[in-house]
Amino acid sequence: METVRVEHVDYTYRTKYQSVEALKDVSCSFEDGTMYAIVGKSGSGKSTLLSLLAGLDLPTKGSIYVEGEDLKKMDRDSYRRNTACVVYQAFHLFPLLTAQENVMYPMELKGMKRKQAAVRAKELISQMGLPEKICRQFPKMMSGGEQQRVAIARALAVEGKILLADEPTGNLDSENERRIVEILYKIAHEAEYTVIVITHNEKVAEAADHRYQMEDGRLSVLEA
Amino acid sequence: MTTIRNSLIRLVRTPVKTVLFFLLLGFTVALVCAGGNLWKLCGDNLERFETIFTTIGTVEQRPERVEQEAVWQADENDYRYYNSRVYGETVSADVLDFEGAGYLSGPEQRAYYEALPQDYEMKEEYEAGMTQAMIIEASPLEDCIPAGPVEIEVKRVLYSTYPINVPNIYLCDHNTEHPQMLYADKTYLMALVDGWTHEWKEKGTGAIFEYSPMNGPYSTQTDAHGNRLPTDMTGDWIVELAPGFYESKEGQDWLKLCEDFELRGMYESFPVTATQNLNLIMSFYTGEAYIADGETFSEEDYAQGNKVCLVPERFAKRNRLKVGDSLHLALRYANYAQSANRGGGEGRLTAEGEVYEVFEDSEYEIKGIYAVGVASTEGDWGYMLERNEVFIPTSSIQNSNENHIAAYGPMKGYTTAFQIPNGSESIENYRTLWEAQGIDNVEITFYDGGYTKLEGGLKNMRNMALLLLATGIVSAVCIVIFFCYLFIAKQKKRTAIERSLGMTKGQCLSSLLIGILLIALAGSAAGAFAGQAFAERAVAGIEQTETFSTLFSNGAVQLDRERKEAEQKNDDSGRETEAAENVYLTDTDWRMSVVCGGGVFLFTLMVAVTGICGNLRREPMELLATAESGQ
Ligand SMILES: Nc1ncnc2c1ncn2[C@@H]1O[C@H](COP(=O)(O)OP(=O)(O)OP(=O)(O)O)[C@@H](O)[C@H]1O
Numbered sequence: 072m073e074t075v076r077v078e079h080v081d082y083t084y085r086t087k088y089q090s091v092e093a094l095k096d097v098s099c100s101f102e103d104g105t106m107y108a109i110v111g112k113s114g115s116g117k118s119t120l121l122s123l124l125a126g127l128d129l130p131t132k133g134s135i136y137v138e139g140e141d142l143k144k145m146d147r148d149s150y151r152r153n154t155a156c157v158v159y160q161a162f163h164l165f166p167l168l169t170a171q172e173n174v175m176y177p178m179e180l181k182g183m184k185r186k187q188a189a190v191r192a193k194e195l196i197s198q199m200g201l202p203e204k205i206c207r208q209f210p211k212m213m214s215g216g217e218q219q220r221v222a223i224a225r226a227l228a229v230e231g232k233i234l235l236a237d238e239p240t241g242n243l244d245s246e247n248e249r250r251i252v253e254i255l256y257k258i259a260h261e262a263e264y265t266v267i268v269i270t271h272n273e274k275v276a277e278a279a280d281h282r283y284q285m286e287d288g289r290l291s292v293l294e295a
Numbered sequence: 296m297t298t299i300r301n302s303l304i305r306l307v308r309t310p311v312k313t314v315l316f317f318l319l320l321g322f323t324v325a326l327v328c329a330g331g332n333l334w335k336l337c338g339d340n341l342e343r344f345e346t347i348f349t350t351i352g353t354v355e356q357r358p359e360r361v362e363q364e365a366v367w368q369a370d371e372n373d374y375r376y377y378n379s380r381v382y383g384e385t386v387s388a389d390v391l392d393f394e395g396a397g398y399l400s401g402p403e404q405r406a407y408y409e410a411l412p413q414d415y416e417m418k419e420e421y422e423a424g425m426t427q428a429m430i431i432e433a434s435p436l437e438d439c440i441p442a443g444p445v446e447i448e449v450k451r452v453l454y455s456t457y458p459i460n461v462p463n464i465y466l467c468d469h470n471t472e473h474p475q476m477l478y479a480d481k482t483y484l485m486a487l488v489d490g491w492t493h494e495w496k497e498k499g500t501g502a503i504f505e506y507s508p509m510n511g512p513y514s515t516q517t518d519a520h521g522n523r524l525p526t527d528m529t530g531d532w533i534v535e536l537a538p539g540f541y542e543s544k545e546g547q548d549w550l551k552l553c554e555d556f557e558l559r560g561m562y563e564s565f566p567v568t569a570t571q572n573l574n575l576i577m578s579f580y581t582g583e584a585y586i587a588d589g590e591t592f593s594e595e596d597y598a599q600g601n602k603v604c605l606v607p608e609r610f611a612k613r614n615r616l617k618v619g620d621s622l623h624l625a626l627r628y629a630n631y632a633q634s635a636n637r638g639g640g641e642g643r644l645t646a647e648g649e650v651y652e653v654f655e656d657s658e659y660e661i662k663g664i665y666a667v668g669v670a671s672t673e674g675d676w677g678y679m680l681e682r683n684e685v686f687i688p689t690s691s692i693q694n695s696n697e698n699h700i701a702a703y704g705p706m707k708g709y710t711t712a713f714q715i716p717n718g719s720e721s722i723e724n725y726r727t728l729w730e731a732q733g734i735d736n737v738e739i740t741f742y743d744g745g746y747t748k749l750e751g752g753l754k755n756m757r758n759m760a761l762l763l764l765a766t767g768i769v770s771a772v773c774i775v776i777f778f779c780y781l782f783i784a785k786q787k788k789r790t791a792i793e794r795s796l797g798m799t800k801g802q803c804l805s806s807l808l809i810g811i812l813l814i815a816l817a818g819s820a821a822g823a824f825a826g827q828a829f830a831e832r833a834v835a836g837i838e839q840t841e842t843f844s845t846l847f848s849n850g851a852v853q854l855d856r857e858r859k860e861a862e863q864k865n866d867d868s869g870r871e872t873e874a875a876e877n878v879y880l881t882d883t884d885w886r887m888s889v890v891c892g893g894g895v896f897l898f899t900l901m902v903a904v905t906g907i908c909g910n911l912r913r914e915p916m917e918l919l920a921t922a923e924s925g926q
Pocket residue numbers: 084085086091092093111112113114115116117118119120160920
């Protein structure tokens with residue numbers, strides 16, 4: 072079933088001094104129970120597309136539909152809180168909260184009891200192959216790979232329907248990389264998520280059911 | 296709940312920032328609050344002192360010169376020298392009426408009025424028989440010169456304060472070095488008063504008491520402008536009797552004098568002082584005289600001329616008069632030359648040799664009874680009160696006194712005064728204008744009860760308070776803005792992540808605000824308490840004793856009396872010394888602290904909300920991008 076559809080989306084970054092056309096007439100569609108990979112050169116617009124899919128902003132032109140509903144008309148706060156689970160390229164963890172508190176955050180936001188959230192957060196963190204002591208550490212005191220996995224744990228904590236991951240294995244060793252790919256694959260195929268992963272890693276791209284390529288703001292299907 | 300919890304967690308995890316913000320904000324709020332409270336306290340105190348204190352000026356015409364007057368003393372067989380002031384032309388009190396003087400009351404050159412004693416008891420019981428005046432016909436036992444005591448035979452008594460029980464008395468013309476010869480075969484009419492003896496040192500109470508001359512008929516009556524009316528009476532104490540003397544004008548004058556003595560005796564004066572404002576009378580101004588029972592005159596009494604009076608305590612006791620009782624006052628003449636205490640020098644008769652008629656005859660209600668405490672008034676005893684002195688509002692006298700002015704003279708500090716607004720500016724302004732009048736033989740002395748000093752001190756303090764307040768406000772603004780920047784702009788990333796996780800704008804706002812406002816609230820409250828306490832100590836710490844050791848400390852006495860009344864004590868002792876304790880209002884107003892602390896708190900709220908809303912207006916995408924680059 073189609074969960075996300077992107078129709079003729081343009082996106083332009085505007086700053087005081089210049090504007091950058093990051094996406095140009097992007098159209099595509101994503102289904103649940105499927106894992107997608109988007110590859111492309113640095114600066115081609117992958118993260119931009121992911122951010123739009125995460126509902127962080129609206130396209131400059133064109134529309135994004137989630138389960139047939141235009142994002143423009145939706146309560147995007149609720150969409151971000153309940154539907155989209157995002158792993159950002161730069162992690163975006165709260166610096167003043169511990170790993171466990173970071174992972175608990177989206178759950179508490181959805182109204183889960185603190186105790187319950189704490190337990191669930193611990194589970195998620197250990198699923199990521201992280202030692203228990205990480206729970207009490209602040210992001211500053213973690214390695215890039217550790218931060219990345221905490222960010223994935225936090226994304227999973229949302230328990231939405233769409234998982235968006237921007238370079239989720241960029242900082243990982245091969246064993247951890249495999250573990251994450253496994254998790255992503257499971258989520259797509261067992262939990263029936265729509266999983267969209269941006270990656271430079273061939274192995275990750277291969278694990279996906281479908282692949283897209285981003286080139287200079289334009290998206291095209293990558294043939295195997 | 297989650298939001299509050301997460302906010303608190305973050306505060307605890309940035310302890311330096313939190314504590315610093317708390318301390319700095321507390322400190323600036325303390326400044327603001329101390330400044331505000333001090334400023335208000337100074338204002339309140341100034342306002343209070345303004346109502347308690349009065350500033351008066353007394354006016355005195357300077358004598359042209361002071362001469363030594365030689366007065367013969369028969370008992371010492373020598374002259375005794377007295378300083379006697381010689382005045383030039385009398386300066387009218389009208390010179391005080393000039394443009395811009397700004398009087399609150401006066402100027403008045405006060406008169407005291409001689410009232411008929413009627414049946415009121417003027418003397419204490421123990422004073423009976425103390426002073427003996429007499430007008431008698433008498434002859435010496437032999438020809439003699441009364442340079443020392445000479446025995447004379449009393450032939451007829453025209454007037455005597457007390458009955459004369461002896462046929463002969465002794466006479467000495469005490470103040471004349473070469474008295475005229477008296478002949479045994481002649482009869483003289485003479486006015487005498489007791490009080491001297493040549494033998495006091497040797498014999499004490501066993502000494503022969505002598506009578507000495509007293510003024511015969513004379514007049515010092517003036518017209519309404521203070522000009523002496525011509526009179527043929529000389530005031531000689533002795534006159535040789537000739538047949539038909541009592542039919543002559545001179546004889547008639549003597550009989551009128553006797554009539555006047557019969558009316559009111561020797562020293563049984565009943566002076567009634569009329570004033571526009573009791574504060575213009577030094578004894579009341581200094582607090583030496585004070586209302587012991589009832590009330591003082593009201594503004595209305597002065598303005599409407601109510602027939603109300605204040606009587607001295609002892610007079611009231613002696614005559615069993617209470618507040619609210621009626622006092623019958625029959626006024627006969629006015630004396631503008633002296634205060635009642637220095638009065639009595641005026642002639643008892645009109646220029647034509649008549650007894651002064653009553654010109655104002657009315658019932659007065661006793662509004663208050665005054666007492667006179669320990670005299671603090673130094674200097675001329677003209678400032679002191681006469682023992683039976685009654686006070687009435689000037690305007691209560693309805694009939695003109697123009698034909699009843701028994702004496703008029705130069706303005707004296709104790710007869711002429713005015714009130715102007717408090718403060719050094721007011722006094723300086725008056726001085727300048729007065730000097731421009733160019734009248735240099737009239738001296739004006741100001742009394743302000745220490746107000747100027749207090750005012751100066753308080754105004755200085757108020758300026759300091761303003762400075763404190765301004766410094767406080769400026770630093771509060773800086774600190775609030777700086778910390779809001781630290782808490783908000785620097786936490787853009789936090790807001791961005793919160794937004795990307797789906798927190799609503801409202802949640803983001805409260806998440807940040809709660810932390811800031813908690814610190815701000817704690818800081819403002821602590822600062823407000825500290826500032827208030829500081830202000831109280833600062834005011835209480837003003838050196839008070841020095842300010843109030845001034846001679847004329849009516850303010851202190853008044854304040855003290857207020858306090859005494861509050862304590863409902865009737866203890867008269869130690870008024871002056873205790874007075875200095877509670878002079879200033881030192882109670883700060885908690886509302887001021889609330890305003891100061893609350894003001895800073897609200898300002899923080901405003902800045903914080905503005906800052907946060909600025910962040911929230913942006914889409915999370917942009918916010919995340921700029922947060923990353925730390926813009
Ligand atoms: N906040 C921004 N403001 C302006 N331009 C931006 C901003 N973010 C990205 N861009 C520009 O938009 C284009 C696409 O950027 P994007 O981050 O989507 O690339 P990417 O494919 O994710 O690259 P990478 O693989 O390095 O992450 C780039 O040319 C970049 O310069």
